[in-house]
Amino acid sequence: MITFDTIREAHDRVRPHIHHTAVLTNHTINDRVGAELFFKCENFQKIGAFKARGGLNAVLQVAERNEGNAVTTHSSGNHAQAVAFAARQVGLPAYIVMPRTAPAVKKAAVLGYGAEVIECEPTLEAREAGVQAVIERTGAVLVHPFDDDRVIAGQATAAKELIADFGADKPFDTILAPVGGGGLLSGTALTTYYLSPSTRVIAGEPEGAADAVLSFQSGRVEKAPYIKTIADGLMTSLSERTLAIIRQHVSEILTVSDDEIAAAMRLVWERMKIIIEPSSAVPLAVVLKHTDQFAGQKIGIIITGGNVDLGKLPF
Amino acid sequence: MITFDTIREAHDRVRPHIHHTAVLTNHTINDRVGAELFFKCENFQKIGAFKARGGLNAVLQVAERNEGNAVTTHSSGNHAQAVAFAARQVGLPAYIVMPRTAPAVKKAAVLGYGAEVIECEPTLEAREAGVQAVIERTGAVLVHPFDDDRVIAGQATAAKELIADFGADKPFDTILAPVGGGGLLSGTALTTYYLSPSTRVIAGEPEGAADAVLSFQSGRVEKAPYIKTIADGLMTSLSERTLAIIRQHVSEILTVSDDEIAAAMRLVWERMKIIIEPSSAVPLAVVLKHTDQFAGQKIGIIITGGNVDLGKLPF
Structure with a gap:
């Protein structure tokens, strides 16, 4: 059981070794989606990722x-x-x-x-x-990539910083994270549940690794119908552990195509001037695809990382 | 005559319309060059450039x-x-x-x-x-790109912020900027002269647009021997106006090849996770090329912009 104390202790433990990463905003992207987006920049984290x-x-x-x-x-x-x-x-x-x-x-x-x-x-x-x-x-x-409470509690500290820094006066309407094995999503959902219970947590998943959306519906750990996506960090399936947390604390999982992911990634590179990897672009791709759903909202987005093979860009 | 008051007034005038941009540091790059680098990120400026x-x-x-x-x-x-x-x-x-x-x-x-x-x-x-x-x-x-005191005074405000934010307790040993027409370099040199007179200002110039280094030596506005560089923002020659300021307040102009510029640009993309254009990489290329000269120094670098055609990367 990952309590808020577990997450707080995790944060105290890792704090001396990590960056308290910046949160960036962008007028052009906000205007385009008609919402207020706060990007938690874990691409600036040690090792370039959350x-x-x-x-x-x-x-x-x-x-x-x-x-x-x-x-x-x-x-x-x-x-x-x-x-x-x-x-x-x-x-x-x-x-x-x-x-x-x-x-x-x-x-x-x-x-x-x-x-x-x-x-x-x-x-x-x-x-x-x-x-x-x-x-x-x-x-x-x-040290399993996601099927481990200690890993999940560590990933939870990114949303903890985001909410403490920018969700105190006025809570986020929505926080979005991508989902692969579900470690980040589980941690994000738990932190948000403890610190900002009015905030909905929504996950973005590539169409080419769409296991979580199926598992979320069926309640069992499902395999993706096929695995083919530029979001190379999101190819893994959930575990029983992450599925249970996600079913309890996540509102919705929305899928996006590789073209939509590449377009969102390019938008961030061109307008925000930061390097993000394809997996990081999945939540923004979700917002760009469903602007009606998110219009007028205050939204937090976890930018998961910036480790890109510059010789293999999807645009 | 651009006095410090001219620059201060310029800053007051433009401040409501611009970003006070972040200054980033990077352990890996510092370790590699054996110096402490402070990157003034004008790639995050409005329009993506200083x-x-x-x-x-x-x-x-x-x-x-x-x-x-x-x-x-x-x-x-x-x-x-x-x-x-x-x-x-x-x-x-x-x-x-x-x-x-x-x-x-x-x-x-x-x-x-x-x-x-x-x-x-x-x-x-x-x-x-x-x-x-x-x-x-x-x-x-x-509104001339650089042969205009108002433009030079505006460009001078980037170094003004850099020095105020990070050069107050311990002055920079060196501040580096690239040189094309010399507007940014002139403004940077004037600000530094007024605010941090012990700091040397050094310019970086592409070998494939090496007019400023010749003009700096001869005292006359010279043409580059040839123009061929990936640093598309630095192809222009100095004017009488910018040459006069540069001859008075700049210590040295050092040239780098396109390969050196591309390598420095790639290093920033990969390690700092920010998008910078080739011209922005010229000062870091200078430091990477002359590590002995800069060893142990506290160095400010103006990252000039991040407007890159993503379809035409030099690596």
């Missing part, structure tokens, strides 16, 4: 409690960097299982933090088998 | 003093947007002469501010002839 928060909250506790002499995880990118970065902060070795298709810039960053990279085929089965082999070989402790 | 400052300071004075019923200029990009934006702020028509080779995104932005675009061949002669035709047809007042 995942630093969850990775740190888990790895710092592994170290505090002497749970093991190393950490491991599997990730297509940002969580890999997060665990590698967090392990370096506490002086533990990190073994990171990454699909061979992961962006080169993300692999280079993991190596740069001094972690060992083990490549595998880009399937969930191969990733889990890779981690199992690491655990048997090294005794490392697994 | 030129909003100079354009506004000139156009607001044209309006205040009833000097004419319209404004005009020639520019390859950001100054065009600046004058169009400033004219809209005061309700004057703007006629902007732009080379037909100017980036599409910059032309679109000028049109978006309600200005009329007159295309011309990409030569200084064609641009000046285009402006002359506009003046004869409409009686518009010329």
Whole structure:
């Protein structure tokens, strides 16, 4: 059970290691959507993504409690960097299982933090088998990308800062986050429930990885009908744990196409002059697609990260 | 004569219309160069570039003093947007002469501010002839991109904010700006001379538009040996006016190649997660090239803008 105290303690634990990131606004985009958008810029976070928060909250506790002499995880990118970065902060070795298709810039960053990279085929089965082999070989402790209360409580601290900084005088009508495995969304929904209960939490999901919207309806962890999206951070499915939190605290999950994601991403690059990765553009794509639904609202959006392979832009 | 009062008055005049832009730092880049860099982010400025400052300071004075019923200029990009934006702020028509080779995104932005675009061949002669035709047809007042004390005093306000915000306790050792026509460099050098006289001002210039370094040596306005650079905002030559200020208040002009500019630009995109245009990367390219010269220094860098044609990246 992740209480508000869990999230507050997570924030106290990770605070010395992270940036309290900026929140940006943009007149042109506000005019275009007819709403007031506040972008929480986790692309400016350590390792270039919010995942630093969850990775740190888990790895710092592994170290505090002497749970093991190393950490491991599997990730297509940002969580890999997060665990590698967090392990370096506490002086533990990190073994990171990454699909061979992961962006080169993300692999280079993991190596740069001094972690060992083990490549595998880009399937969930191969990733889990890779981690199992690491655990048997090294005794490392697994830090799952999202199916872990400590990771979820860490991710929850981004929305905590957003609400404390910009939702105090007048609460947000809506806070939007993208959904992949559901770690960020779960944390965002829990924080919002505790700190700003009148605020609706809505998730954006790529049409090409539309498992969460199905699971949200059926109440069971479903697979996506197909996986093909530029939002490479959002390809994973929910877990029982994240689905339960999301069913309880999220109002709605809306899907967008890759073209819509690319257009939103380009809009942010061109007008806000910040680098965001495709996954980060999913919530704005949702707002651009459903302007009627969001008209006149005060909206918080978690910009999840800015780790883009500049050689492979979707526009 | 641009006194400190001129610059202070310019700041008071433009302040209601501009952003007081953020100053960013980056640990990775600091570690790499062995110095402490403060990036003044004019890519977050109105119109996406510092030129909003100079354009506004000139156009607001044209309006205040009833000097004419319209404004005009020639520019390859950001100054065009600046004058169009400033004219809209005061309700004057703007006629902007732009080379037909100017980036599409910059032309679109000028049109978006309600200005009329007159295309011309990409030569200084064609641009000046285009402006002359506009003046004869409409009686518009010329707002020159840099050969104008009001424009220079406006550009000077960027360094004024940088020094006030981050140079008060401990002065900058060096402030770097790129040089094209010399408006920003002149303004930066004057502000620094008035506010932080112990700080050296150094300019960066592309090898493929290396007129300023020659003029700086000879004391006469020289032409570049050749013009070929990705830093499309820096192709113009100095004027007598800007050369005089630069010779008096700038310590040194250092040149960098297009490869060095592209590498510095990419470094900022990848590590700082902000969009900067090639011209903005020139000062960092200078620091990366001459790390010995700048080691251990506290350095201010004016990031001039972020208006990039995303379809034409130099990497």
